[in-house]
Amino acid sequence: MLAYCQAQDVLFAETLSRLNLQALELPPRRTGRLRANVWRNHNFETFEGLLRPFLVYAGLDLECRVSEYDDTLGFAQWAPADVEILWVDSSRYTDRMTLEDWLAWLRGRLQDLRSRSSAPILLASWDPWGARDGAPGLAALTDAVPGAYVADLSAASIDEGIVLLDPRVAKVSGSPISRPAQVALARRLGCHWLPGLLLPPIKxxxxxxxxxxxxxxxxxxxxxxxxxxxxxxxxxxxxxxxxxxxxxxxxxxxxxxxxxxxxxxxxxxxxxxxxxxxxxxxxxxxxxxxxxxxxxxxxxxxxxxxxxxxxxxxxxxxxxxxxxxxxxxxxxxxxxxxxxxxxFPGLCRLSVSADDARRVEDMKANAERDTLLRAAGGEEQYFRELGIALTLRYDQVADISRLADLCRKTNQFNLALRRYNQADLASLMVRDDACVAAVSLSDRLSDSGTIAALVAVREGDMLTVTELCLSCRALGRRLEDMIVISAIRGMRLFDGCAQILFDYASGPRNQPARRWLDGLPDRLGAKVAGDGGEMPAESLRQFSAPSGVELMQE
CATH class of the missing domain: 3.40.50.1000 (HAD superfamily/HAD-like)
Structure with a gap:
C-alpha cells in the first residue's frame, strides 16, 4: 500500500518525468494475464515501455503482441486477444486520400477486424486534416461497429496542454508523436482507455x-x-x-x-x-x-x-x-x-449513457421506497402506490451499449458471469436460435432506465438462459421474479419450449443471484432437475404477475 501511495507523485505528476517513470518499481497486483493485439503503422515499442508503470498501478498484466508496420491494416496472423488496439499514424494517408475517403476506408478496416474478433477495439489516432464544421469525425467511425471506441490523441493532447506532433521526432523514433505527448498519452492509455475497457468500473x-x-x-x-x-x-x-x-x-x-x-x-x-x-x-x-x-x-x-x-x-x-x-x-x-x-484507473467511462447519469438520483429514492414498503399493507399495495412500470424490448440494436455495460459491471445479480460485450450481443441478436432482452423500470419516484439484460438460446424444446444480469439499483423492490419471468415469457423462443435452464457460474460476489435461483422453484411450485437450474417451462407460464405493475413491450 505504501509503495502505491508513494508512486502517486510520479504517476500523477503535473509534468511527467520519463526518467522517474522508467525508474519506478511497483509490486504487481494482477487481475490475471491479458493479451492485446496492436495493429500499427508507426512506432509503438517506445510508447509501450512508458505504458508499463501505469498498467501495473491499474492492476493490469497486459501482454502486447505488436504487428509489423502495415499501412493497409491487413491484420495478418491475427490471433485471439482480450483487446484490439489500432495504433494509426493518420498523417501517412493525407497525400492519397481525403478525410472522407480515409474515414470510409478506416471504417471498413474496423468492420473487418470486428468480423475476426469479439474483443473491444480501441482506435488510437487523430485527424490530420483538421476539424471542420459539419465534417465527420473519428468518433463517428465506431457508430456502426459494436464494441469499438476511439482514443482521439489530438483531443487528449489539447486537454493535456501539450503538442501532439513533432516531425523531428519521427526521423528518430519512427512516430511523429512528440516526446511530451508520448508520456502523457501513455498515462491516458494506461489509466483511462485500457482500464475503461478491461477492468470493472469504480462505482x-x-x-x-x-x-x-x-x-x-x-x-x-x-x-x-x-x-x-x-x-x-x-x-x-x-x-x-x-x-x-x-x-x-x-x-x-x-x-x-x-x-x-x-x-x-x-x-x-x-x-x-x-x-x-x-x-x-x-x-x-x-x-x-x-x-x-x-x-x-x-x-x-x-x-x-x-x-x-x-x-x-x-x-x-x-x-x-x-x-x-x-x-x-x-x-x-x-x-x-x-x-x-x-x-485514477476505473473512474474513466469511455461513454456515459443516460442510465449512468440517473444512477445517483435513482438510488436516493430507495429510502422513500423502503418507507412505502414498510407502511404498505402488502406487495400489491406497495406496487400500486409506487406506480411501477416495466418495459420489455427484444433484439434492439439501440440497447447494445447499455446491455454490454450491465454484463460487464453487474456482479451481485449476474448468474452466468459470461460478460458479453457489444460484439457478442450484436451477433446474438441476429441469430434465429437466440434472443437478447432488455428490461426498463420506472416508478413515480424515478426512472431507473434499463436495469436488466437477459440472453437465451433455444435448442430443441430447451430454452437456456445463458446470461441474466440485474442492476443493483433494481434490487430490494420485490420485483426480481416479475422482471425475469416477464422477460422470458415475452421472448419469441419461449413459445413451445418445454424446459427452462438457467446457466450459473459461481463467482466471488454473485451469491445473491444464486440465492434467487435456488428459491425460484419453490416460489413457482415447480419440480426441478439437477442442481435447481432446470425447471418446466409450464411453471413460468402459470406465474401470476402481481397487480399494480404495468407491463409494456416495445
Missing part, C-alpha cells in the same frame, strides 16, 4: 474530510477556520462532476456529525454540498466498518469503491479490513489529489 468514491476536502481539522479550527486552497476547490468540483456521471459519493469522517452538518450549511464556498453525498458516515468508529456500511447501502461490492484519505496508516488499515477496496492518498493542498482522481 463510488468515499472521501475523508479533514486535510482531504479542505486544509485543517474541523474539530479544532471550526467551520470558519478550515481552508479551501485552489487544489481543494478543483478536487471538490471534480467529485461533483463524477456524481453527475453516475458515480456515488460518500463522506467518511471522524468528527461530530453536527459539526460536519454546520460546516456544509455555513460554507457557501464549498463546491460540494451535503446533498451531493449518497451516504454520509460521520462517527469516531472504524473507517473500515463505515465503508462496509457504505457498500451495503449502495448495494455494491467493496472492490467497486475508491477510498480517499490523507493518512497512509488509515489507508493501510482500510485495505486490510476491506479486501479489494481501492485506495488513494490525499495530499495537503488538494492539487495532487485532484490530479490523481482525474487519472
Amino acid at each position: 463510488a468514491v468515499a472521501v475523508d474530510l479533514d486535510n482531504t476536502l479542505h486544509a485543517g481539522v474541523l474539530g479544532e479550527d471550526g467551520p470558519d477556520g478550515v481552508r479551501l486552497d485552489v487544489g481543494h476547490v478543483a478536487l471538490q468540483e471534480s467529485l461533483r462532476a463524477l456524481k453527475e456521471r453516475g458515480v456515488f459519493l460518500a463522506l467518511i469522517s471522524r468528527n461530530e456529525r453536527e459539526d460536519v452538518e454546520a460546516l456544509f450549511a455555513h460554507r457557501a464556498d464549498y463546491p460540494l454540498r451535503w446533498e451531493d453525498f449518497s451516504v454520509i458516515e460521520v462517527s469516531w468508529g472504524s473507517k473500515a466498518d463505515a465503508l462496509g456500511r457504505v457498500a451495503r447501502q449502495l448495494r455494491i461490492a467493496l472492490d467497486a469503491v475508491l477510498f480517499v484519505d490523507d493518512n497512509p496508516g488509515e489507508l493501510a488499515s482500510v485495505a486490510a479490513g476491506c479486501p479489494g477496496i481501492h485506495a488513494l492518498f490525499a495530499d495537503s493542498t488538494g492539487a495532487g489529489t485532484y490530479r490523481a482522481l482525474k487519472y
Whole structure:
C-alpha cells in the first residue's frame, strides 16, 4: 500500500518525468494475464515501455503482441486477444486520400477486424486534416461497429496542454508523436482507455474530510477556520462532476456529525454540498466498518469503491479490513489529489449513457421506497402506490451499449458471469436460435432506465438462459421474479419450449443471484432437475404477475 501511495507523485505528476517513470518499481497486483493485439503503422515499442508503470498501478498484466508496420491494416496472423488496439499514424494517408475517403476506408478496416474478433477495439489516432464544421469525425467511425471506441490523441493532447506532433521526432523514433505527448498519452492509455475497457468500473468514491476536502481539522479550527486552497476547490468540483456521471459519493469522517452538518450549511464556498453525498458516515468508529456500511447501502461490492484519505496508516488499515477496496492518498493542498482522481484507473467511462447519469438520483429514492414498503399493507399495495412500470424490448440494436455495460459491471445479480460485450450481443441478436432482452423500470419516484439484460438460446424444446444480469439499483423492490419471468415469457423462443435452464457460474460476489435461483422453484411450485437450474417451462407460464405493475413491450 505504501509503495502505491508513494508512486502517486510520479504517476500523477503535473509534468511527467520519463526518467522517474522508467525508474519506478511497483509490486504487481494482477487481475490475471491479458493479451492485446496492436495493429500499427508507426512506432509503438517506445510508447509501450512508458505504458508499463501505469498498467501495473491499474492492476493490469497486459501482454502486447505488436504487428509489423502495415499501412493497409491487413491484420495478418491475427490471433485471439482480450483487446484490439489500432495504433494509426493518420498523417501517412493525407497525400492519397481525403478525410472522407480515409474515414470510409478506416471504417471498413474496423468492420473487418470486428468480423475476426469479439474483443473491444480501441482506435488510437487523430485527424490530420483538421476539424471542420459539419465534417465527420473519428468518433463517428465506431457508430456502426459494436464494441469499438476511439482514443482521439489530438483531443487528449489539447486537454493535456501539450503538442501532439513533432516531425523531428519521427526521423528518430519512427512516430511523429512528440516526446511530451508520448508520456502523457501513455498515462491516458494506461489509466483511462485500457482500464475503461478491461477492468470493472469504480462505482463510488468515499472521501475523508479533514486535510482531504479542505486544509485543517474541523474539530479544532471550526467551520470558519478550515481552508479551501485552489487544489481543494478543483478536487471538490471534480467529485461533483463524477456524481453527475453516475458515480456515488460518500463522506467518511471522524468528527461530530453536527459539526460536519454546520460546516456544509455555513460554507457557501464549498463546491460540494451535503446533498451531493449518497451516504454520509460521520462517527469516531472504524473507517473500515463505515465503508462496509457504505457498500451495503449502495448495494455494491467493496472492490467497486475508491477510498480517499490523507493518512497512509488509515489507508493501510482500510485495505486490510476491506479486501479489494481501492485506495488513494490525499495530499495537503488538494492539487495532487485532484490530479490523481482525474487519472485514477476505473473512474474513466469511455461513454456515459443516460442510465449512468440517473444512477445517483435513482438510488436516493430507495429510502422513500423502503418507507412505502414498510407502511404498505402488502406487495400489491406497495406496487400500486409506487406506480411501477416495466418495459420489455427484444433484439434492439439501440440497447447494445447499455446491455454490454450491465454484463460487464453487474456482479451481485449476474448468474452466468459470461460478460458479453457489444460484439457478442450484436451477433446474438441476429441469430434465429437466440434472443437478447432488455428490461426498463420506472416508478413515480424515478426512472431507473434499463436495469436488466437477459440472453437465451433455444435448442430443441430447451430454452437456456445463458446470461441474466440485474442492476443493483433494481434490487430490494420485490420485483426480481416479475422482471425475469416477464422477460422470458415475452421472448419469441419461449413459445413451445418445454424446459427452462438457467446457466450459473459461481463467482466471488454473485451469491445473491444464486440465492434467487435456488428459491425460484419453490416460489413457482415447480419440480426441478439437477442442481435447481432446470425447471418446466409450464411453471413460468402459470406465474401470476402481481397487480399494480404495468407491463409494456416495445
